[in-house]
Amino acid sequence: MNAPWLDWLPxxxxxxxxxxxxxxxxxxxxxVLSALxxxxxxxxxxxxxxxxxxxxxxxxxxxxxxLLFWVYFALPFLQIELSKLMAGVLAIGLNIGAYGAEIxxxxxxxxxxxxxxxxxxxxxxxxxRMLRVILPQAAVRMVPPFGNLMIELLKSTSLVYFITxxxxxxxxMVLRNNYYVWTPYIFGLLLLIYFLISSCISLVSRLLExxxxxxx
Amino acid sequence: MxxxxxxxxxxxxxxxxxxxxxxxxxxxAGGKPIVRFRSVRKSFGELPVLKGIDLDIYPGEKIAxxxxxxxxxxxxxxxxxxxxxxxxxTILIDGEPLWAMEKNGKPVRANEKHLQxxxxxxxxxxxxxxxxxxxxxxxxxxLAPRSVLKLSKEEAEELAVxxxxxxxxxxxxxxxxxxxxxxxxxxxxxxRALVMQPKIMVFDEVTSALxxxxxxxxxxxxxxxxxxxxxxxxxxxxxxxxxxxxxxxVIFGAEGLIVEEGKPEQIFTNPRSERLxxxxxxxx
Numbered sequence: 001m002n003a004p005w006l007d008w009l010p011x012x013x014x015x016x017x018x019x020x021x022x023x024x025x026x027x028x029x030x031x032v033l034s035a036l037x038x039x040x041x042x043x044x045x046x047x048x049x050x051x052x053x054x055x056x057x058x059x060x061x062x063x064x065x066x067l068l069f070w071v072y073f074a075l076p077f078l079q080i081e082l083s084k085l086m087a088g089v090l091a092i093g094l095n096i097g098a099y100g101a102e103i104x105x106x107x108x109x110x111x112x113x114x115x116x117x118x119x120x121x122x123x124x125x126x127x128x129r130m131l132r133v134i135l136p137q138a139a140v141r142m143v144p145p146f147g148n149l150m151i152e153l154l155k156s157t158s159l160v161y162f163i164t165x166x167x168x169x170x171x172x173m174v175l176r177n178n179y180y181v182w183t184p185y186i187f188g189l190l191l192l193i194y195f196l197i198s199s200c201i202s203l204v205s206r207l208l209e210x211x212x213x214x215x216x
Numbered sequence: 217m218x219x220x221x222x223x224x225x226x227x228x229x230x231x232x233x234x235x236x237x238x239x240x241x242x243x244x245a246g247g248k249p250i251v252r253f254r255s256v257r258k259s260f261g262e263l264p265v266l267k268g269i270d271l272d273i274y275p276g277e278k279i280a281x282x283x284x285x286x287x288x289x290x291x292x293x294x295x296x297x298x299x300x301x302x303x304x305x306t307i308l309i310d311g312e313p314l315w316a317m318e319k320n321g322k323p324v325r326a327n328e329k330h331l332q333x334x335x336x337x338x339x340x341x342x343x344x345x346x347x348x349x350x351x352x353x354x355x356x357x358x359l360a361p362r363s364v365l366k367l368s369k370e371e372a373e374e375l376a377v378x379x380x381x382x383x384x385x386x387x388x389x390x391x392x393x394x395x396x397x398x399x400x401x402x403x404x405x406x407x408r409a410l411v412m413q414p415k416i417m418v419f420d421e422v423t424s425a426l427x428x429x430x431x432x433x434x435x436x437x438x439x440x441x442x443x444x445x446x447x448x449x450x451x452x453x454x455x456x457x458x459x460x461x462x463x464x465x466v467i468f469g470a471e472g473l474i475v476e477e478g479k480p481e482q483i484f485t486n487p488r489s490e491r492l493x494x495x496x497x498x499x500x
Contacts, residue, residue, distance in 0.1 A: 118346035121297050122360035122412060123335040126328065132359060136350045215350045215392040 003185050008175055015171030016193055022088050022157045022167060023197070027150055029093025030100050037097065038104025039130075052101065059098035065159050067091045072163045088160040096153045100146065107141040108134060140212045147205025151198045158194075168193060248311065250275045250337075250415050250448050251296065256305035258291055265291050267472035269305070273416060278442050278449045280459035280480070283469040284495060289452045290343075292469075293418040296450065297340040298331050309337050310415070336364075339414035343421040345401045347393040347408070353380065354389040357408045364412070379407040383437050399430030403437055410441065416448040423455060431455070438462065456499045460484050468492045 033055075040052030059067070072087040082090065111134050119129035158169040172190040176183050249272035258266040265288040273279055281289045294300045295307060298314065307314040316323050317330040326334075348356050357376035361367045367375070380386045383403040393401055402422055409417060419438065423431040435458050442449060442462045453459050459466055459480065466483040468476045468491075476489045487493045 112346075114342065114344055114346035115348065117297075117299050118342065118348070120299060120335070121338075121340040121342075121409065123332060123364045124360060125332065125364075128363050132363065133348055137348075140350075216394060 003182055004179065008179075008186065008189070011171045011175060012168065012189065012193065015166060015168035016197075018085075018166055019154075019157050019168040020197065022085065022092070022160060022165070023154045025085075025089040026092035026096065026157070027153060029089055030096035030149075030153060031146075033093060033097025034100025034104050037101035038108065041101065041105045042108060056098045056101045059094045060102075062095070064091065064095045064156055065162060067095055068159055068163060084160070084163050084165040087163060088157070088165055092153060092156055092159075096149060096156070099149055099152075103142055103145045103149065104138070107138040107145075110141055111137045136212075140209070140216070143205055143209040143212060147202060147209075150201045150205070154198050154201060155194065247275050249273055249308075250277075250310060251450075252306075252308040253292070254306045254308070256292075256295065256307060257303045258288070258295065258300060259303045265472055266302075269469075269472075269474060271467070271474065273448050273450065275415065276445050276448055278451065278462055278464045280451045280453055280463035280466045281469060282453060282456065282459055282466060282495075283475075287469045288472045289469055290420055293340065293420050293450055293452050296416070297338055297418055298335055299340075309334055336412070337415045339409040339412055339417040341402070341405050341409050341417065341419050341422050343424050345393075345398075345405045345425075347401055347405055349393050352390050352392055353385065353396070353404050356393070356404060357411055360408070360412055375411055376407070379411045380404070382410070382440070383407045384433075397430060398426045399433045402426065402434045406434075406437060406441070414447065416450060419449060419451045419453070421452055421454065423453070456484065456496070468495065470495070 037052040037055050040048045041056070043049050043052070068088065068091040071082065071091045072084065075082065075087075115133050115137065116129060119133045124132065157167060160167050161169040161173065164170065168190065172186055175186050179186065251271075251273040253269045253271040256266060256269040257264070269288075269292060271292075281292065283289055291300060295302055296309075296314070301315055306316070312334070313323075313326070314331075314334050315326050317326045318324070348359065351359065354373065354376055357379060358369075358372040361372040361375055362369065365372075377386060377389065380389065383406055385400060385403055385407070388396065388400065388404075393404065396404065406422075422438070423434050426434065435455065438449075438451070439458075439462055441447070449462075451459065451463065461480075463480050465477060466480050467474055468483065468487075468489075470491050476483065476487065476492050483492070484496065487496055
């Protein structure tokens with residue numbers, strides 16, 4: 001008895017595209033938030049530090065699923081209605097961004113103080129020191145943990161199933177209803193697809209690390 | 217926060233000779249001091265590191281600052297480079313306060329813009345080099361001329377290559393710092409600071425982190441630069457032979473104060489204070 005793979009593929013492909021879409025968009029949101037809150041945590045202005053820290057502590061602590069429900073089911077009561085996709089992207093972006101901010105903050109502060117002082121001695125401005133001296137060195141430290149985080153992000157996109165966004169997990173659940181006896185195969189395939197996408201993330205991360213660290 | 221001394225400076229005229237730290241016999245002929253420390257104090261928390269420093273440095277003058285560790289030598293250099301702010305007192309560069317500026321006719325604490333203007337006159341070479349590890353040797357040297365002096369790529373590189381030739385490293389242009397020896401790293405750091413053409417350069421124990429066999433190459437580069445003359449140098453050092461050979465004036469500091477100063481011959485052959493005599497004993 002052969003599994004009806006071909007019947008599944010169109011649905012799984014649709015789901016995969018949605019998953020990739022959610023992952024890419026929320027990656028952009030989370031990376032932007034990581035940079036803002038991470039650098040904000042090191043700001044010389046107390047207000048900026050406070051806001052950044054509050055964001056990190058708040059969104060790191062809250063369960064992604066609850067946050068997702070909040071954004072999708074609770075915000076409409078405040079007259080803010082988001083599409084399923086936007087709700088998913090916002091919730092995942094906010095949550096993962098809080099972790100990313102810690103990576104940015106710790107990588108930037110790990111660059112030795114001597115580098116900052118050498119920048120001052122050469123009369124570089126604060127912005128020049130950050131962009132030309134500190135960030136390029138911090139970036140090399142950021143890449144491996146960010147690679148991890150992006151894989152974490154990919155896996156957490158499956159939670160959008162619970163707000164019935166038709167992502168990969170959602171499609172697999174539908175297939176399971178229609179082809180109940182093939183459940184192990186369907187979920188096996190699901191795992192494999194997630195594995196393949198996260199392998200791409202690992203690969204990109206490794207290439208980026210090698211490229212950024214040529215000077216080591 | 218503005219210190220009492222700075223208020224006073226603004227009340228007096230800039231040309232005031234009062235508080236001249238240097239006895240006339242040691243003053244180079246002609247010219248006003250390029251740097252003046254006046255009653256400069258520095259404490260880290262409760263710990264006083266400098267307890268009232270008066271020091272004038274003249275254009276082109278080579279000053280060796282010697283003394284036991286913990287005497288505040290490095291702190292003095294770091295304050296001139298704006299890496300530390302004095303707790304009290306005034307530092308003047310070209311007659312202008314380093315850490316204070318005038319706003320609406322009133323003296324206020326220097327802002328970043330003022331500090332940047334003043335920093336253009338000062339350069340510094342560090343004990344631990346602090347080269348930018350992610351840039352090639354050439355990029356290390358051209359970064360500041362391009363971003364700060366706004367030179368074109370060609371102008372900056374021409375200048376950088378000339379400086380790297382001066383320190384004997386024109387064959388290492390495209391190498392990363394991690395591939396250089398300590399002595400080579402320090403020579404790149406010297407070229408990187410020189411290319412900005414400061415009026416005074418602080419050399420902060422630049423050979424202390426080097427293997428003994430690499431010290432010579434760095435010192436001879438500094439001697440060469442010293443011979444060219446125009447740039448004043450504040451050499452914080454433990455190399456007594458070097459200090460004697462290069463310096464126009466030697467300053468001996470201990471426990472946060474200047475204990476004795478004079479011409480190298482006098483300091484090394486005829487030290488007056490017991491503190492200096494005891495210090496020099498250890499180098500014999």
